[in-house]
Amino acid sequence: MAISKALIASLLISLLVLHLAEAHQTTSNESAVAGNLSEKIDCGSACDARCRLASRQKICKRACGTCCARCNCVPPGTAGNQEVCPCYASLTTHGGRRKCP
Structure with missing residues (x-):
């Protein structure tokens, strides 16, 4: 029983870490795109x-x-x-x- 709780807890923590890493990646990509748009053409x-x-x-x-x-x-x-x-x-x-x- 204790092993299954530890396994579930580690899976949830892993999913949380993956979600945070993906959110950071998306934010980095959006700021890179926004950087390209900041260059206004004449x-x-x-x-x-x-x-x-x-x-x-x-x-x-x-x-x-x-x-x-x-x-x-x-x-x-x-x-x-x-x-x-x-x-x-x-x-x-x-x-x-x-x-x-």
């Missing part, structure tokens, strides 16, 4: 490049700036390449159209 120059061929540049730059601020990403080129920035591509207007140029 939205002004990225949107200038993105909108240089647009017929309505002020509107294009305003929409691009909003999207860039939210996603910290602007697809390369003047059009397309939405797959490079999934967040940028997923933003929509109230009408359901793509928000980002």
Whole structure:
């Protein structure tokens, strides 16, 4: 009986240690990802490049700036390449159209 109680206690302690180690690992990974997001891109120059061929540049730059601020990403080129920035591509207007140029 005493052996089974000791076995159960050691199993519970082992599970607790594993859980704490996993929680620490997850926290370390999240802070590493957050460190990468802290490096902001220059939205002004990225949107200038993105909108240089647009017929309505002020509107294009305003929409691009909003999207860039939210996603910290602007697809390369003047059009397309939405797959490079999934967040940028997923933003929509109230009408359901793509928000980002």
